Amino acid sequence: MHQGPEGLDGGVDLAEVVAPGVNEEAKRSLLRQLPHGVYVVTSGSGDRAHGFTATWITQASFKPPLVVVAIRHDSQSYASVTASGAFAVNLLRKDGRAIAERFFQPPSASGSRFGELAFHAGDATGAPILDDALGALECKVVHVFDRGDHSVVVGEVLGAATCRGGDLLLLADTPWKYGG
Numbered sequence: 292m293h294q295g296p297e298g299l300d301g302g303v304d305l306a307e308v309v310a311p312g313v314n315e316e317a318k319r320s321l322l323r324q325l326p327h328g329v330y331v332v333t334s335g336s337g338d339r340a341h342g343f344t345a346t347w348i349t350q351a352s353f354k355p356p357l358v359v360v361a362i363r364h365d366s367q368s369y370a371s372v373t374a375s376g377a378f379a380v381n382l383l384r385k386d387g388r389a390i391a392e393r394f395f396q397p398p399s400a401s402g403s404r405f406g407e408l409a410f411h412a413g414d415a416t417g418a419p420i421l422d423d424a425l426g427a428l429e430c431k432v433v434h435v436f437d438r439g440d441h442s443v444v445v446g447e448v449l450g451a452a453t454c455r456g457g458d459l460l461l462l463a464d465t466p467w468k469y470g471g
C-alpha cells in the first residue's frame with residue numbers, strides 16, 4: 292500500500308528540482324487561497340470509532356472514483372485510517388461548525404455516538420457516518436504516499452449516502468486556517 296519516493300517522483304531527486312529560496316509569504320498566502328471544504332474523516336467502528344476534522348481533501352479520478360486525503364503522518368487519525376483500511380468522508384453542512392470543532396481533538400466513541408453526535412456504520416465499509424452530516428463518501432484505502440508531514444491517502448469510493456443534505460461548509464466560511 293505504501294509507495295516510496297521513487298514512485299512519487301519517478302526517481303528524480305526532488306531536492307535538485309525544487310527551486311531554492313521560495314518566497315515564504317507568497318507561498319503561504321497563495322496556498323491559503325486554495326478553496327477547501329470542511330469534513331470529518333471517520334474510521335474504525337463501534338467503541339474504536341475515530342473521527343477528525345479535515346480540509347485537505349479532493350476528488351482525484353472519475354473511473355474508478357478516487358479521493359485523496361492528506362493526513363498528518365504522526366497523528367492518531369493516520370494510525371486509525373491506515374489500520375482499518377477504510378474511511379468515510381463526512382461532508383459538513385453550512386450549520387455544522389460546532390461539529391467540526393468537536394473533532395479538532397478526536398473524541399472517543401461509545402454506543403454509536405461521539406458524545407452527543409450519533410453515527411451509524413456505513414453499508415459499504417462499516418466506517419462511521421455522522422447522522423448530522425450533509426452526506427458521506429465511504430472509501431477503501433488503495434494507496435498511501437508517505438513523503439511530507441502529511442501522508443496522502445488515496446481512497447476508492449465504494450459507497451455514497453446523503454444524510455441531511457444541504458450545502459457544504461467551506462473553510463472560507465470560518466475563521467480557521469489550515470494551509471500555507
Ligand SMILES: Cc1cc2nc3c(=O)[nH]c(=O)nc-3n(C[C@H](O)[C@H](O)[C@H](O)COP(=O)(O)O)c2cc1C
Nearest residue numbers: 343344345346347361362363366367368395467469
Ligand atoms: C480547520 C482544520 C482543518 C484540519 N485539516 C486537517 C487535514 O486536512 N488533515 C489532517 O491530518 N489534520 C487536519 N486537521 C487537524 C485534525 O483535525 C486533528 O487536530 C488532528 O487529527 C488531531 O491529531 P490526532 O489524530 O493525533 O489526535 C485540521 C484541523 C483544523 C482545525
